[in-house]
Amino acid sequence: MKKLFLLCALIGLLAACGGEDASSATDNQETEEKKELTFGATAGPYSDMVTKAIKPILEAKGYTIELVEFSDYMQPNLALSQEDIDANLFQHKIYLESFATEHELELSEVVSVPTAPMGIYSATFESFDDITEGSTIAIPNDPTNAARAFLILQDAGLITIDSSLDPLTVSEKDVENNVKKLKFQPIEAAQLPRAVDSVDLSAVPGNFAIAAKMNLLDAIQLENMPDQYRNRVVVNTKDLETSWVKDIQEAIESEEFEKTIDEQFKGFGKPEWMESK
The missing domain is CATH 3.40.190.10 (Periplasmic binding protein-like II)
Structure with a gap:
């Protein structure tokens, strides 16, 4: 009986471990293949950029895009770190690095975008x-x-x-x-x-x-404008290699995106990568 009990316990432990691995694998797969994305942006030109220039391209790729507008510069990064949103667009590189260091957040830029100059x-x-x-x-x-x-x-x-x-x-x-x-x-x-x-x-x-x-x-x-001052799309560092982040970058690097910028965001300074295409 004692041997039988130990055998059953071992089988249960292995099953539990296997269940955790399977659950973890499922979570990773869902993150990789997610098709519902929530963008955060400050109200104004960058929420407009999400709605007019980024959202249509991603929707054509099969995504559902929700926009959350923020009225300050604190909440978009905090909401991102808490995974209330998937990506944000409102900040330049200097602010991102300073904020992430101060609040001990693992955030990374995806791509810089045309930005309204001073x-x-x-x-x-x-x-x-x-x-x-x-x-x-x-x-x-x-x-x-x-x-x-x-x-x-x-x-x-x-x-x-x-x-x-x-x-x-x-x-x-x-x-x-x-x-x-x-x-x-x-x-x-x-x-x-x-x-x-x-x-x-x-x-x-x-x-x-x-x-x-x-x-x-x-x-x-x-x-x-120095490129450090151009706004960028930012995500949690752990998501950088996911397919949906790569699709966001591809959307912003597309000719369709630049065409919308030229037509609807006149005066915005383009980042170096866009000027050198």
Whole structure:
């Protein structure tokens, strides 16, 4: 009887292990072959990009796509890490890496997408040549976007920046030569579109310009955006090699996607991989 009991126990243990392996294999297969995907994006141009440029291509491949809109920059990554959504589109590389490190998340980019550039807008001047000495320019009060504003001004020849520094982290203290003696007024990025009418110049990030129904092409100058600042589709790292992630990348790299961008997202700066095709 004792031998029989041990034999039965061993068989039960093997069966249980086999059941767990089978269950795990089934879960992996379902993840690999899933056809219902949920995208997260901030409300505005990138939720529009999911709906107008990505969703139709994936639906043609047999997917069902649901969009979840977010009103802040915290929740899309947290929701992704908790698997409430499958992918998100709202952030650039610098923000992704910083957020993932700070919150100990395993997130990875899939592909970068055309992104609305920051622009210098003015209701006072029609070009940089018209700018008078001592003019005030409103710039974002967060370091990442402020650095972008200073790079635009340097490209326009209005300031020079210490060339030994990382251009992605420069600030006002790094300005070596202020040709027009511009006065910098840091304010919250979301308020920069309103500042166009109250200051001489305003450096407005593209997403806030679009949200305020500004025409990107009305800018005195649009930034020559470094690829690190272009938004990207992001997924959980564990999903990177799945077929559905590869289908997302294939959709974004398609001619149909670029055609939609050219027609409906005018002024958006294309990433290097798209420009080099």
